[in-house]
Amino acid sequence: MEGGVAYENDLNLKETELRLGLPGTGSTIEKGVSGARNNKRPLPETREEGGANGKPDAQHDDQENAPAPKAQIVGWPPIRSYRKNSLQPKKAEAEAAAGMYVKVSMDGAPYLRKIDLTVYKGYPELLRALENMFKLTIGEYSEREGYKGSEYAPTYEDKDGDWMLVGDVPWDMFLSSCKKLRIIKGSEAIGLGCGA
Amino acid sequence: MITNKKPRSSDTDSNYMRDDRTEMSEDDDRSPPSDSIANGSCPTRTCTPGSGSGSGSSSIPEYSAPYPDRVLENVLENVLWFLTSRKDRNAASLVCRSWYRVEAMTRSDLFIGNCYAVSPERATSRFTRVRSVTLKGKPRFADFNLMPPNWGAHFAPWVSATAKAYPWLEKIHLKRMSVTDDDLALLAESFSGFKELVLVCCDGFGTSGLAAVASKCRQLKVLDLIESEVSDDEVDWIMCFPDTETCLESLIFDCVECLVDFDVLERLVVRSPSLKKLRLNRFVSIGQLYRLMVRAPQLTHLGTGSFSPSEDVAQGELELDYVSAFAACKSLVCLSGFREIVPDCLPAIYPVCANLTSLNFSYANISAEQLKPIISNCHKLQTFWVLDSICDEGLQAVATTCKELRELRVFPFDPREDIEGPVSEVGLQAISEGCRKLQSILYFCQRMTNAAVIAMSKNCPDLVIFRLCIMGRQRPDHVTGEPMDEGFGAIVMNCKKLTRLAVSGLLTDTAFAYIGKYGKIVRTLSVAFAGDSDMGLKYVLEGCPRLQKLEIRDSPFGDTALLSGLHHYYNMRFLWMSACRLSHQGCQQIAQALPHLVVEVIKHEDTVHMDDYADTLYMYRSLAGRRHDVPQFVSIL
Numbered sequence: 001m002e003g004g005v006a007y008e009n010d011l012n013l014k015e016t017e018l019r020l021g022l023p024g025t026g027s028t029i030e031k032g033v034s035g036a037r038n039n040k041r042p043l044p045e046t047r048e049e050g051g052a053n054g055k056p057d058a059q060h061d062d063q064e065n066a067p068a069p070k071a072q073i074v075g076w077p078p079i080r081s082y083r084k085n086s087l088q089p090k091k092a093e094a095e096a097a098a099g100m101y102v103k104v105s106m107d108g109a110p111y112l113r114k115i116d117l118t119v120y121k122g123y124p125e126l127l128r129a130l131e132n133m134f135k136l137t138i139g140e141y142s143e144r145e146g147y148k149g150s151e152y153a154p155t156y157e158d159k160d161g162d163w164m165l166v167g168d169v170p171w172d173m174f175l176s177s178c179k180k181l182r183i184i185k186g187s188e189a190i191g192l193g194c195g196a
Numbered sequence: 197m198i199t200n201k202k203p204r205s206s207d208t209d210s211n212y213m214r215d216d217r218t219e220m221s222e223d224d225d226r227s228p229p230s231d232s233i234a235n236g237s238c239p240t241r242t243c244t245p246g247s248g249s250g251s252g253s254s255s256i257p258e259y260s261a262p263y264p265d266r267v268l269e270n271v272l273e274n275v276l277w278f279l280t281s282r283k284d285r286n287a288a289s290l291v292c293r294s295w296y297r298v299e300a301m302t303r304s305d306l307f308i309g310n311c312y313a314v315s316p317e318r319a320t321s322r323f324t325r326v327r328s329v330t331l332k333g334k335p336r337f338a339d340f341n342l343m344p345p346n347w348g349a350h351f352a353p354w355v356s357a358t359a360k361a362y363p364w365l366e367k368i369h370l371k372r373m374s375v376t377d378d379d380l381a382l383l384a385e386s387f388s389g390f391k392e393l394v395l396v397c398c399d400g401f402g403t404s405g406l407a408a409v410a411s412k413c414r415q416l417k418v419l420d421l422i423e424s425e426v427s428d429d430e431v432d433w434i435m436c437f438p439d440t441e442t443c444l445e446s447l448i449f450d451c452v453e454c455l456v457d458f459d460v461l462e463r464l465v466v467r468s469p470s471l472k473k474l475r476l477n478r479f480v481s482i483g484q485l486y487r488l489m490v491r492a493p494q495l496t497h498l499g500t501g502s503f504s505p506s507e508d509v510a511q512g513e514l515e516l517d518y519v520s521a522f523a524a525c526k527s528l529v530c531l532s533g534f535r536e537i538v539p540d541c542l543p544a545i546y547p548v549c550a551n552l553t554s555l556n557f558s559y560a561n562i563s564a565e566q567l568k569p570i571i572s573n574c575h576k577l578q579t580f581w582v583l584d585s586i587c588d589e590g591l592q593a594v595a596t597t598c599k600e601l602r603e604l605r606v607f608p609f610d611p612r613e614d615i616e617g618p619v620s621e622v623g624l625q626a627i628s629e630g631c632r633k634l635q636s637i638l639y640f641c642q643r644m645t646n647a648a649v650i651a652m653s654k655n656c657p658d659l660v661i662f663r664l665c666i667m668g669r670q671r672p673d674h675v676t677g678e679p680m681d682e683g684f685g686a687i688v689m690n691c692k693k694l695t696r697l698a699v700s701g702l703l704t705d706t707a708f709a710y711i712g713k714y715g716k717i718v719r720t721l722s723v724a725f726a727g728d729s730d731m732g733l734k735y736v737l738e739g740c741p742r743l744q745k746l747e748i749r750d751s752p753f754g755d756t757a758l759l760s761g762l763h764h765y766y767n768m769r770f771l772w773m774s775a776c777r778l779s780h781q782g783c784q785q786i787a788q789a790l791p792h793l794v795v796e797v798i799k800h801e802d803t804v805h806m807d808d809y810a811d812t813l814y815m816y817r818s819l820a821g822r823r824h825d826v827p828q829f830v831s832i833l
Contacts (some may be wrong), residue, residue, distance in 0.1 A: 075340030077667045
């Protein structure tokens with residue numbers, strides 16, 4: 001299997017990688033007798049990382065440079081993530097930081113939910129998702145009137161601990177500052193300034 | 197765990213007795229032994245007509261004629277999950293109609309080995325008096341990130357169907373299903389007499405869902421969460437159990453990665469006098485464990501939590517008399533946990549060693565020296581899970597003492613490929629010589645030899661499960677440099693009871709020829725980075741009539757090999773092939789030839805592949821046809 005190129009899809013590191021083999025060799029080397037299709041698959045998350053300092057494949061033994069790290073193959077060895085993470089808990093924490101999970105609560109609902117904000121492309125999608133999740137209508141946002149006309153308003157707690165109305169700031173700014181979401185009953189929303 | 201099979205009936209009409217029932221897989225990881233009767237997921241109308249009773253050949257028996265229970269039991273066992281030609285099915289169903297009906301009425305344990313093999317509606321309309329449901333969802337390779345998330349196996353349609361059909365339902369066992377908090381809430385609402393919930397390798401829910409179950413299921417005896425992913429919704433679910441005395445017999449939550457309020461937990465234990473099994477998560481310190489043990493000396497199964505002092509150590513914690521606490525647990529037979537073990541605390545468990553039948557040290561990074569004083573007292577040990585940190589030397593100690601050992605699992609502390617491993621053929625050889633009654637082994641290592649594997653095949657004739665994972669891909673015998681063919685060949689040749697096999701190391705088609713030739717009762721086979729050509733897979737598909745579950749990754753098997761199994765796929769629960777050499781056309785051919793097979797081709801976004809190739813093939817027989825919850829990365833051919 002090839003080296004760490006698996007992690008970088010955009011940069012064609014293989015082209016610039018120093019190696020002693022002839023140009024054109026090494027890119028489709030099949031390992032050993034298996035002849036399996038070279039099925040590089042970059043790891044979905046960083047949690048598989050671990051063994052980046054291993055020795056290179058047999059085919060690369062002719063390299064005298066620092067050996068390319070052997071790519072960790074997805075799902076090999078076959079150990080469940082739970083077990084891997086338990087034995088190396090710090091890694092698990094780092095991995096959990098990827099994605100942007102925020103808690104969503106709603107007044108009157110018994111359960112908290114967690115959603116990944118990075119899944120949504122903008123406010124309309126997010127609001128639709130919230131509507132689906134809690135089975136209610138939030139309605140349209142207007143800068144002047146907030147979510148007037150609907151029973152509920154989505155609010156969020158930002159980095160400073162202030163509760164703001166969702167939709168007040170550009171989406172990207174929202175993504176970077178939102179810590180928690182809370183859907184409140186419309187009457188309480190009056191207190192929240194629009195565009196505050 | 198090996199479950200006891202019920203005795204087969206005397207039916208021997210071999211045309212119908214093709215043994216392809218979807219039995220509870222007896223060799224599943226940690227599946228709770230099911231008391232379900234044989235298989236449950238065969239709404240096919242095929243029954244065995246060739247039974248001893250004379251009613252088979254006459255006209256359809258009167259429905260009201262009484263059937264002795266024993267006959268019904270035999271019939272239950274022989275309903276086959278076997279999709280034959282339409283003609284055979286029609287003929288058989290005419291003969292057995294009332295048997296079919298009576299059986300459907302008397303089945304109380306519904307087992308469904310593949311949640312997509314049958315629709316919930318169909319299952320619930322056929323079986324009307326079910327009290328316990330077992331469902332399995334994703335294939336095992338999903339555990340290793342080989343399946344993209346959100347593939348399916350949703351519990352939701354099942355919980356809503358069973359909520360309507362079986363309001364008296366008492367038990368639900370799920371494995372590799374996606375379960376949401378809403379599902380759990382519905383469960384809690386719908387089944388007033390609900391007693392037992394077991395979730396193994398499930399995900400999609402959080403402590404909110406657990407809270408619902410705890411608070412509404414007042415008859416709850418068992419709440420077992422095993423290797424499941426539970427999200428932290430900041431709900432104190434332990435607090436949600438009723439304030440009164442509970443019926444709890446088993447509470448297993450070692451996989452729940454959330455803090456629990458210890459005082460609340462302690463009060464729960466105090467008011468659960470029937471509690472026998474308690475497995476704590478790693479947020480419970482050893483001092484807290486002590487308090488619980490003192491409250492519950494009747495425990496038979498204990499998961500010790502972190503087994504280390506809490507971070508802000510109360511001085512008193514270190515001076516507690518742990519030995520006495522353990523000594524007081526006279527019924528303790530199964531010990532696990534040790535999540536963040538401080539080895540100095542280990543001697544506390546000495547008093548219980550002599551009685552232990554099961555010990556799980558697989559999260560405890562301990563050395564051979566630390567293990568020896570413990571293991572040398574464990575004469576009755578039958579199940580032992582451990583980390584390879586104990587080295588070959590530790591395994592030798594196990595072999596010396598644990599003569600009753602039935603199941604051994606050796607996990608790698610550091611699961612990388614290119615390191616010097618602490619266990620090797622030396623440990624395997626030692627175990628084979630000392631533990632002659634061994635039935636099941638899972639062994640991760642970096643180096644192995646054919647000789648050791650051959651030795652095990654001869655020394656341990658009772659082996660039912662042999663799973664060897666040489667972590668470096670395609671590693672040969674490290675002494676002779678030869679492929680590992682002979683070792684695995686010896687296993688299938690000599691271990692006459694073998695039903696589950698996982699192979700690794702450098703393997704040529706010869707290994708598969710052996711498996712095809714000798715592995716006549718093999719039901720589950722796992723293959724990775726092995727074989728030379730299509731012949732390998734052909735040998736297996738043509739040679740193993742009992743094969744039910746075949747999972748293959750990164751092996752050079754292509755369409756020709758795939759097609760060679762057409763005669764057999766209806767007899768299997770599933771076939772998984774990822775990163776092999778299958779093309780879309782090949783998969784399409786299968787789909788066309790076998791209409792009752794659901795052929796899923798799963799695409800991985802980030803794979804470098806040629807468009808023709810099918811990244812991952814997952815196919816399974818089904819009466820439900822293509823499922824309706826297909827995510828966009830799956831195409832069903």
